[in-house]
Amino acid sequence: MICLCRNQTSPFKGGKTVEEIGEFDWEKQFTELSEQCPILSSVLIGALTTEKSVHHFGLASKPCMSAKPVIGTLVSILAFQRKPKSMNYFQELNSVQMWLAGCQREMFNRLNHLGLWVGIKGTRSYLDRIRSSYDTEVFKWKTEICDYLLGLRSDSSVSGAYTIPYADSEATLSVDSFPSSAASSPQRPPARREYFQPQMQQPNEGYAARDRVPTLHLSDDVPLPERIKTIPLENYLPSEMDEVDLRFELTTIVHRILCEYIPILKPLANAINWHIQHRYSDVSAAKSQLVPIGVLDKDESRVSDTIDILEEYHKYVPLKPNGQPFKLLLHADGLSVERGNNAQNARINGNTAWKQLQGLQMNIQEWHKRCLLLQDIFDEMYKGSSGREIGTLFQLKNYFNHRNVTSNVKQSFNHDEEFLEFATNGYVVLAAMHVLNMQSLNDIPNSFPNTEDKQMHFLHDVSGKILDMVFLSTQPYVKHILQDQSNDPEAENEICVCRSTHQDPGMVYCANKDCMFGGWFHLDCLGLEEDDVPDGNWWCSLECKNYQHGKKKRATVADNLTDHKKCYALRVMWHGLNQKVRRDALRENDGKRIIMHWRFDLLNFYEHNHPKYFHVCHQLLSAISGAVSPRLQHSLTWNRTVNPNGGPGKNLEMDLQMEFFNKEYKESVKDAAGQLTEATIARHSQMVGVGKVIGSVYEKQVASMQRSTVQTTSTPRRESDIIEFVSMMSNEEIFTTTPGRHFKSFPDVTHVLFKRISASAFRKRLIRLRKELANHREITIQMQRN
DNA sequence: GCATGCAAGAACATCGGCGA
DNA sequence: TCGCCGATGTTCTTGCATGC
Numbered sequence: 001m002i003c004l005c006r007n008q009t010s011p012f013k014g015g016k017t018v019e020e021i022g023e024f025d026w027e028k029q030f031t032e033l034s035e036q037c038p039i040l041s042s043v044l045i046g047a048l049t050t051e052k053s054v055h056h057f058g059l060a061s062k063p064c065m066s067a068k069p070v071i072g073t074l075v076s077i078l079a080f081q082r083k084p085k086s087m088n089y090f091q092e093l094n095s096v097q098m099w100l101a102g103c104q105r106e107m108f109n110r111l112n113h114l115g116l117w118v119g120i121k122g123t124r125s126y127l128d129r130i131r132s133s134y135d136t137e138v139f140k141w142k143t144e145i146c147d148y149l150l151g152l153r154s155d156s157s158v159s160g161a162y163t164i165p166y167a168d169s170e171a172t173l174s175v176d177s178f179p180s181s182a183a184s185s186p187q188r189p190p191a192r193r194e195y196f197q198p199q200m201q202q203p204n205e206g207y208a209a210r211d212r213v214p215t216l217h218l219s220d221d222v223p224l225p226e227r228i229k230t231i232p233l234e235n236y237l238p239s240e241m242d243e244v245d246l247r248f249e250l251t252t253i254v255h256r257i258l259c260e261y262i263p264i265l266k267p268l269a270n271a272i273n274w275h276i277q278h279r280y281s282d283v284s285a286a287k288s289q290l291v292p293i294g295v296l297d298k299d300e301s302r303v304s305d306t307i308d309i310l311e312e313y314h315k316y317v318p319l320k321p322n323g324q325p326f327k328l329l330l331h332a333d334g335l336s337v338e339r340g341n342n343a344q345n346a347r348i349n350g351n352t353a354w355k356q357l358q359g360l361q362m363n364i365q366e367w368h369k370r371c372l373l374l375q376d377i378f379d380e381m382y383k384g385s386s387g388r389e390i391g392t393l394f395q396l397k398n399y400f401n402h403r404n405v406t407s408n409v410k411q412s413f414n415h416d417e418e419f420l421e422f423a424t425n426g427y428v429v430l431a432a433m434h435v436l437n438m439q440s441l442n443d444i445p446n447s448f449p450n451t452e453d454k455q456m457h458f459l460h461d462v463s464g465k466i467l468d469m470v471f472l473s474t475q476p477y478v479k480h481i482l483q484d485q486s487n488d489p490e491a492e493n494e495i496c497v498c499r500s501t502h503q504d505p506g507m508v509y510c511a512n513k514d515c516m517f518g519g520w521f522h523l524d525c526l527g528l529e530e531d532d533v534p535d536g537n538w539w540c541s542l543e544c545k546n547y548q549h550g551k552k553k554r555a556t557v558a559d560n561l562t563d564h565k566k567c568y569a570l571r572v573m574w575h576g577l578n579q580k581v582r583r584d585a586l587r588e589n590d591g592k593r594i595i596m597h598w599r600f601d602l603l604n605f606y607e608h609n610h611p612k613y614f615h616v617c618h619q620l621l622s623a624i625s626g627a628v629s630p631r632l633q634h635s636l637t638w639n640r641t642v643n644p645n646g647g648p649g650k651n652l653e654m655d656l657q658m659e660f661f662n663k664e665y666k667e668s669v670k671d672a673a674g675q676l677t678e679a680t681i682a683r684h685s686q687m688v689g690v691g692k693v694i695g696s697v698y699e700k701q702v703a704s705m706q707r708s709t710v711q712t713t714s715t716p717r718r719e720s721d722i723i724e725f726v727s728m729m730s731n732e733e734i735f736t737t738t739p740g741r742h743f744k745s746f747p748d749v750t751h752v753l754f755k756r757i758s759a760s761a762f763r764k765r766l767i768r769l770r771k772e773l774a775n776h777r778e779i780t781i782q783m784q785r786n
Numbered sequence: 787g788c789a790t791g792c793a794a795g796a797a798c799a800t801c802g803g804c805g806a
Numbered sequence: 807t808c809g810c811c812g813a814t815g816t817t818c819t820t821g822c823a824t825g826c
Contacts, residue, residue: 083823105814109794121793124815671814680815 016089018133021694024093024701029072037075044071069702077115088118090702095123096130097698100691102671127683130694134686137291138162138208138316145318145326148216161215161631163639164293164313165331165365165654166206204296204309205662205685208316209654210289213280213591213638218631220326225781228627228774235625236618236766237478238599245596247471249581252276254463257428261722264444268455275649276588280638284589287646292661295685300336301531306343310357317359325359327628329635331654333368335530337616348779356780361623361632364616366586366594366640367653369601370579374416375409376608377575379536381568382407386745391569391732396423399728400721417579422718424576426725427569427734428466433726434735435465441726469735470573472753474603480759481766495520506530509609511537520611537609564742567751569734574751589651591637595624606762607754618769627773664688 034041048067076090095108095117108120118126141162238246252273259269275281296312298305310330318326332340340362350356378393384407386392397405397419404415429441436445449455506523521540523530578600585593598617605614619627623636641651644660668691669684742748 086823104812112794119794121795125793 016092018130018136018690018693021093021130021697024697026068026072026701029075030068033071033075040075040078041071044074080115088122091116091118092122092126093694093698093702096127096691096694099123099127100668100687100695102668124683127687128679131683131686131690134690135208135291135293135316137289138293141208141210142316142318145216149318149326150321161318161326161328161635162208162210162316163329163331163635163654164206164208164316164360165658166204166309166313166336204298204300205292205294205658205665206296206313207290207292207658207661207689209291209642209657211635211639212283212286212288212589212643213634215631215635215639218629218634220320220629220631222629223626225774225778228622228770228777231622231625231627231770233482233763233766236599236602236621237481238474238596238603239478240475242596242599243473243475245593246581246600247467249276249584249593250467250471250577251460251463253577253580253584254428254466255459257425258432258459258462261425261429261441261719262432263442264448265455265459268452268459271452271456272459276584276590276593278588278590278592280589280591281648284641284643284651285646285648286643288642288644290642290644290657290689292665292685292689295665295681300339303339303343303346306339307346307357310340310343310360314354314357314359325353327359327361327632329363329632329639330360331363331365333365333655334372334610334612334616337362337364337619338612341619345776348776348783351783353784356783358780361628362619363623363636364613364620365653365655367656367659369613370417370582370653371409371413372610372613373582373601373604374413374420374579376604377420377579378407378409378416381572381575381746383745386743389743389745391565391729391734392743392745393419393423393572396426396725400724417583420572420576420579422721422725423572424580425718426722426729427573427576429722429726430569430729431466431469431573431735432462435462439730441723470570470577470751472574472751474600474753477603477754477757477759481757481763496522496525507611508533508538509611510540511609512539562750563737563739564746564749565732566734566737568743568746568749570751571749586641586653587649587651589638589641589643591640594640595621595637603754603757606765607757614765615769618766619773622770622773627777661688 030041045067048070073090076087079087080091091112094111098108098111098117105120108117108123111117112119112122117123145161255272256274259265259272278284293316296309298309300306300309313330314325317328320326330340340360344357344362347355347357353359382393382397384394386394387398389395396402400422402415402419402422404412405419406412406416409416432438433441433443436443438445447458449458502522504522508521508523508526508528510519510521512519523533581593582597585597598620602614602617602621605611605617620636624633626633628636640654642654642657643651644657665685665688668688669681671684
């Protein structure tokens with residue numbers, strides 16, 4: 001035993017790094033024991049096995065279980081008792097598991113006395129030692145790319161770069177400058193800890209994700225500003241072909257709904273398309289490598305702090321052989337992209353690309369966008385006053401008891417999305433019953449064919465008819481925008497109280513579209529901060545506000561002939577189906593479709609006054625159309641999601657994955673009971689990634705556990721609710737046109753695409769933003785030349 | 787045998803949750 | 807809103823293991 005404890009390279013010795021933990025093996029421990037302490041080894045084997053079991057199963061304490069882990073554990077405890085400071089490998093591993101599980105201090109001390117764990121202090125210092133390697137993996141990727149660029153590696157393993165999504169972790173914990181301890185007592189600094197005070201500031205969290213779609217083979221040449229100026233306007237708008245594709249996607253979604261809920265069509269479920277294939281379907285099903293890179297104590301609303309964040313992330317940017325940065329994508333939400341751009345603008349005077357913070361290309365993420373679009377839908381279709389009107393979203397919410405659905409989508413995104421999906425499914429089924437003249441779900445339509453081929457045709461036919469009812473084409477608007485050749489007299493471009501034509505990212509829009517100042521205002525001119533601008537409508541003056549309110553529309557002849565209830569149902573279906581196709585494209589990581597949806601959404605952002613999203617969407621579409629290098633274009637299209645667990649159709653938006661990491665971190669940091677110091681925050685955030693590695697090693701190699709491969713699904717079954725929905729709505733005959741009827745809460749809802757898009761203003765804005773982008777590129781290049 | 791470093795224990799400041 | 811309770815992190819002290 002003494003020899004065992006003296007051995008410097010003993011597998012029982014503690015203080016191992018994460019890599020060494022990965023090599024944990026009971027076999028080594030057992031061999032060491034057999035060599036150093038043969039008698040003890042024989043005694044333990046004799047105690048734990050029977051002659052019969054050894055004969056039949058080798059060294060087994062039970063038929064399917066080796067005795068080696070048990071022997072290893074016993075010897076670890078013995079060695080720990082003899083030399084607690086060095087022979088504590090097993091105890092340290094146990095302690096980390098218990099720390100990750102949130103055990104209390106007292107528990108650490110008790111089990112430390114029993115020789116099972118190290119104490120809380122030992123655990124903490126061990127954690128601090130291993131967490132120092134939290135981003136080693138990212139640096140490994142960086143080195144691989146540098147080597148590849150230098151031509152030192154040519155193997156296919158280095159095919160893609162990596163991406164850094166980040167987000168502010170919204171509210172709960174916060175950071176501020178530390179209280180100054182020196183000021184309070186010059187003699188002896190009081191034993192004052194550096195706690196973070198609750199402020200409105202938000203720390204930022206990020207992770208690195210290895211790209212799955214290869215991009216390194218593509219050119220990394222940055223296009224010239226002239227190239228940006230000549231990007232055709234068509235590239236920003238949905239084309240006729242896009243509309244055909246969208247209709248195909250919507251048809252596929254309708255097929256799925258009908259086969260799920262209409263009994264006679266259920267046998268066709270195997271024949272329809274559940275995964276729309278694309279050129280990278282195989283790669284997209286692969287599991288992503290994700291490395292959380294901790295929390296930064298920065299306040300994003302300050303430009304200087306945003307610069308610090310970008311500088312911090314620049315340490316992960318690989319170096320090209322010519323000394324230039326190898327640009328990586330930095331994914332963030334709309335506001336953060338703007339702030340990132342502002343930070344880069346603030347550094348535009350730098351004489352190298354590094355000083356200009358050009359190593360990171362800001363990019364807008366998907367989940368926040370879906371939140372925004374869903375919020376618009378809820379703003380339009382979900383009103384508390386409609387609780388008694390059968391068929392409205394609020395009534396359906398109450399009737400089917402979707403308690404967690406709220407009008408604030410950010411707070412209850414999953415519930416809201418699931419609820420809209422439910423309402424959409426219900427209306428699609430109703431529409432199908434209307435088309436097929438079915439009285440109940442179990443009816444068999446008159447013309448239902450016998451063979452599967454013909455049944456598929458039948459399904460296509462029904463879906464086509466449903467889509468004819470609901471589909472809205474953007475082409476009239478697009479053509480109008482593209483054909484608008486009116487010359488732009490300078491006066492028409494004047495905006496804001498300063499009457500200039502200059503636009504900058506910090507602007508606010510007056511909700512009165514007839515505003516005499518042109519609608520747009522510089523925040524600087526108004527003396528406002530970004531935070532002062534409300535989420536909903538904003539008016540520049542009382543006159544504008546009253547103008548908006550006072551303008552009551554009189555009922556027209558057209559209103560009296562419109563069936564507003566049917567329009568409401570069609571609108572819910574249209575919005576719901578569109579949300580579904582967007583999610584489906586993301587789940588499949590179908591970059592082409594995702595970008596196509598952005599083109600449709602640019603019009604939505606304009607319609608709903610989201611200037612920031614309009615700007616970043618424009619930036620994304622410009623990049624895809626040639627404002628960035630071909631490598632980044634490809635990466636922006638195809639590396640927009642991550643697949644945390646692997647499997648087809650299981651991709652997640654990068655920012656949604658960020659929310660999961662964020663949640664994990666918040667739950668972990670809760671164990672600190674509010675005692676948040678810099679070290680504590682770093683420990684908890686960095687252990688999110690490292691802890692997972694150690695956890696899986698512990699599970700597999702230490703505890704010899706086999707994880708169940710059966711995966712549970714969290715999607716609730718809504719079949720009975722749909723049946724209920726259909727029977728409730730059957731008396732309403734919602735899809736039979738009845739002129740003049742309407743919901744009181746939605747008196748004038750019509751199923752048209754856009755009400756407020758002014759073709760010339762839209763066009764002008766596109767051209768202006770494109771010009772600004774080109775100018776910005778030109779200045780960047782000039783500064784580097786100087 | 788001694789110097790050094792580390793871990794455990796004790797004491798204290800502080801925080802969040804809960805109930806009055 | 808306030809006080810209590812139970813929890814944590816930090817600092818200081820003590821004692822032990824380790825290495826020379």
